[in-house]
Amino acid sequence: MILTVTPNPALDLTWHVDRLQPGETHRVDAGAARAGGKGLNVARVLHGEGHDVLALTTAGGAVGAEFAAELAASGIPHRLIPVTGTTRRSIALVDEASGDTSVLNERGASLAPDEIAALTASALELGRSADAVAICGSLPEGFGADELGALVGSLVDAGVPVIVDTSGPGMLAAARAGVSALKPNAEELRAETGLDDPAAGAQALLELGARMVVASLGSEGLMVQTADAAGIRARLPRVLHGNATGAGDAAVAAIAAALAETPDLHADTPAAADARARLTRRATAWSASAVLMPLAGDLSPEHAALELEVVVATTDTGSADADAQPSDPEASA
Template sequence: MILTVTPNPALDLTWHVDALHPGSTHRVPTGVGRAGGKGLNVARVLHAAGVDTLALTTCGGATGEEFRSELETSGVPHRLVPVAADTRRSVAVVAADRGEATVLNEFGVAPSVHEATLLWDTAVAIGRTARAVAICGSLPSGMSGDALVGAVQALDHSGVPVLVDTSGPAMLAAAEARVTALKPNHEELRAATGLDDLRAGVRALHERGATLVLASLGEDGLLLAHRNGEAVRARFPEVVHGNATGAGDATVAAILVSLAEDPCLAEPGALEATARRAAAWGAAAVAMPLAGELDAALAARTADVIITPDTLDPTPRTEGAA
């Protein structure tokens, strides 16, 4: 089983328009509301791919009732921690003419100390029985990153590979907790490390303690790098236009499948095979109208992914690296 943890879930509301004109009124087909947040989207992808998965998150208020109902209808195995605050909302408007999505994300209200403790304790308890764990998305405003660090360390001590997909100080804290894998995009990498150069930013996360870093680069594909210096770039052969909001979550799902089989991707060819799957699944997600789904034909085209070998200086694992 692969566990996904979403500290800051959202009811995802999506509308599709022919073209988006700021300042104008648009008449649109009925929108779609789904239980979302990065970890939920990852779980949807894994579930659709036939991978045993469990999604853990919080749920509260009137929005939370709609969130819960949709999740139960979806069939994705899940565990919900009740909270008092309303589950936040996320609005995506997908414009057909540009093949782009405009997204508005509410910040989300931090759970109480008791609610947060219950979430993280549950994550660790279930995670210790999992083949891999992903902690995905932002933390609600006011939630300390210390609990995330504690969960990463507890699971690492239990021998469970952990992937974290977040941003800012929480990403750096996860690296320092010796997380197995991090998945920033280039903008998040630059913001967290203060480094414009992609490879330098990746090395900085390795130096802090992360074993693997997958940097997603939009239409330019991705860079997957191991702290041992091995790295590959992967790019789908053509640009796929559509709704890119779930592309990163699909790449996370692809990495988790590999980590569940080889926790450090240390076997020969494992890094390239993982990069191929991640690039293909990312492209397959863009082609779908809603996050958490894959175009099966595109997802299967791993052999078509363009691979370019790369190298980074090996990063020795030293105590107190920063």
Template sequence: MILTVTPNPALDLTWHAARLDPGATHRVEAGHGRAGGKGLNVARVLHQTGHEVLAVTTAGGSSGAEFRSELERSGIPHRLVPVAAPTRRCVAIVDDSAGEATIFNEHGDAPESDEARDLFDAAIALGADADAVAFCGSLPRGLAPEPLVDAVARLVSAGVPTVVDTSGGTLLAAARAGATVVKPNRDELAETTGLADPVEGAHALLDAGARIAVVSLGADGLLVLDRDHRDRIVRARPPALRGNATGAGDAAVAAVLAELVADEPLDLARLARRATAWSASAVLMPFAGELSPDRDDLAARVEVTDDTDDTLESPR
């Protein structure tokens, strides 16, 4: 079983416009709402690809009730921690003519201290029996990073492969706690390390204590670097695509988790190919948390460059 933990979930609301004209009035088809947040998107992708998954997150207020209802309809196995603060909302306006999405993400209010403790206690207890655990997304405004970082450290100490997809001081602290994989995008990496070059930034996280760094580069694909082979850089680039990039990074995290639990030695080039293909596949879908049926064809079209063909032993 793969466990995903989402400290700052969202009720995702998406509208598609034939063409987005700022300041104009648009007539559009009915919007789409679903339980979201990075970890929920990861769980949806894993569920779609046949992996056993459990999503742990919070829900509160009237938006949380809608969040809970949609999640129950989705069939995604989940554990919800009730909180007083309303679940935040995130709005995506997709310009179909340009293949671009404009995103408005509410910050989200911090849970009470006992509610946060319940969330991360559940993550530790359930994660102890998991094959891999992912902590995904931002923290609610006002929530300190220590509970998440402590959960990462305890799971790593127990031998559970742990993936962290967040940013800033929380990401750096998770790297210092020994996270198996850290997965920032280019901007998050620069924010976290202060380094504009993604290779230098990835090395900074590896030097801090992370084992593997996977850096999303948008249309340029991604980089994978390994702490034990510092001179090795695996690069993967997808074919040119147009679509909704919302959730593309979450699909890459799902691919990383799928590779971590596979019954074969972890190969960074294979990981890079799958993560890039799943990320590109997500771009072709209208909503986050979905993969295109063409993902295997996309994987064959991903360009991977690797200066070695070494493999790593399983992280568990």
């Protein structure tokens, strides 16, 4: 079983407009509402691909009730921690003319100490028996970098592979706790390491203690780096247009599935190297196929065909030609 943990979930609201014109009134078709946040999107992808997954998150208030009802209807196995604060909303406006997506993410309510304790205890209880744990998204007030680092450290000490996809100090705390994999994008890497070169930024996270870094680099594709082995770059040799808000989450789903199958994915062995190459190809294809879908958390039926198109290169420096991976505008949602 793969456990996903979403400390700051959201009710995702998505509208598609023919052409988004700031300051103007737009008439649109009915929007879609879906239980979301990065970890929920990861769980949707894994569930859709037939993996045994359990989604752990919180829900509160009237929005939380709608969130819980949609999640129940989705059929995704889950456990909800009730909280006092209202579940936040995330609004995506997809401009069909340009292919760009504008996202408004509410920050989310603070978690009380007893709510933090309940979330952490459930994550440890469920995570210790999981094949892999994915902790994803922004962190609500009250559950910060220290709490995330402690949770990651406890799971790692229990021998559970853990992937973290978050930004800010939480990323650094997860690295120091020995996280199995981090999944930043280029902007997050630059912000937290102060380094413009993604390979150098990834190396800095590895030196802090992360075992593997999988970075989505927008138009330059995807990069996988470990401390002891050559880096890998991958790209799709054509541009895809659509809703890219779930692209990074699809990549995390691929990483979680790979870690569940090969816990020592970071190792400097031929078997681990082969597994990393397969992961890089699949994560790139899943990320690209997510762009083709109207809602985050879904993969296009074309993802298997896209996987055959992915160009993969091994490099010691992390510098390989890449020019056509869809953009990854994922601010930790």
